[in-house]
Amino acid sequence: MGADVVETRLIDGKAIAAELRAGIGRDVAGLAAQGLKPGLAVVLVGEDPASQVYVRNKAAQTLEAGMASFEHKLPATTAEAELLALVAALNADPAVHGILVQLPLPGAIDATKVLAAIDPAKDVDGFHVMNAGRLAVGLEALVPCTPLGCILLLKRVLGSLAGMKAVVVGRSNIVGKPAAQLLLREDCTVTIAHSRTRDLAGECRMADILIAAVGRPEMVRGDWIKPGATVIDVGINRVAKPDGKTRLVGDVAFAEAQGIAGHITPVPGGVGPMTIACLLQNTLTAARRQARL
Template identity: 45%
Template sequence: MTCQMLDGKLLGQKVRADVKARVLASQSVARLDAILVGTDEAAEVYAQSQARTCEEAGIHYVLHRLAATSTFDDIAGRVLLLNNENQVRAIMLHLPLPVGVDVERVQSLIAPEKDVEGVNPANIGNVVYGRRSLVPCTARAVLELIESTKINLQGARAVVVGASNIVGKPVAVLLMRSNATVISSNKFTLELAQLTRAADVVVAAAGVAGLVKGDWIKPGAVVIDVGIHRVTSPQGKTTTMGDVDFESVSKVAGFLTPVPGGVGPMTVAMLLRNVADACLKI
């Protein structure tokens, strides 16, 4: 069986083009306000990349820098200030935050209608209730990739491996809302391979490199790999891999996301879509 790669870069480019067209057609200002605390190198690189990505989509990017010594009150104060500014309609928080600052507590302060990462508990709750809201970006990316295969999710068996608040849980709920029969599991689930072997859709988001093997997969299944890990071999060679053992799974699955190049680019595209949804209200 030939396994079809789900190209997150290609699909993401289509989403970006759609976002840009919406922004231009609206003749409104789409703007993303991002908060960056400290000088973490990876966060700096991501912020710079995000600025370019927003610019390409016609979105104005405003970066608010706070000192590495910032306290919870400092960061919360900036969030609340942005919440109260009428011209600010899209807010995100770069991680990491300083040691000792409760990330979830800060995220819960972002106004739900401006929370374009979908990390405020109110938005995650809205996903459960099926209300119109800003869905966590990675979860939205996963569903978009699954739907791109044209699989009929109604009645399909889906196993989600991993139950984080912003990926595993909302993915499970989104699949339920599509009338799939969903099993939420984790790396400790007994007889996990037996569950995934019976699934039409497998979402691997457990945070364990190479967890899902080829003999865990039903022939022709849709497999979405959310994980990303830097792994060093005994010979000292470093490679990037996901939660799926790509070599063995690609011989069995019908559709599979590569790592990198799968969920990652789609997550960025979903952030842009959320920004457009928040700013344009259409």
């Protein structure tokens, strides 16, 4: 590696998310003084353990930021019509500024239909086709929380992203595609790569900014990374350890990236904390827009 060895700096998503939440809390207090309390409704259907933990964290941080939290926990046997009726009621409730239906939903419920039923103005997950379309054509939109968090982390460590070559590995509607749109908005030159990309490693080596969002443990190897590049690892994968326990790893081979990447997010403690902070940011944004403030 020789001259290419660089000092790799960790991007502390936990600390940056805490700063973001503190700023949101101040803004919420300012709105409360004007008689407006942003409210977030979270709907959980079924008993998925990971979803339960996530929803609990969301509720705690919503209250900590001074917002109203509305939790709706429904059994896995809930009918699609019943869930759609709840979404309609939340759309009509002026105290609710943001609506989040926790995925995955039980198999008998059409998630696409449920997400499409959410008022785009209250779609704080940014998954509604109207928000996706508005983002794509450069209009004001509510943006998915994880890619928004990625961009905030990048701007924190790099400042302006203009002119940089960015490669996004992954093309999901939740992370890959919106991340690419947001990078374009920051004047990056953007490539979306995926499992069918020819010479995926070669594409990654071109990147000043590399976002890995494929859900495959340590797929992106150290020698795929351009020396000095900034690496944002969105992956959260649970893998077995020799002792039978498990550990969390990202989509990037973290140990191999040390001494090559200029900056990298750890897993956990990188992108994850930013996702909930950006959900609160979106709820604040939605409340302001609905109140025309």
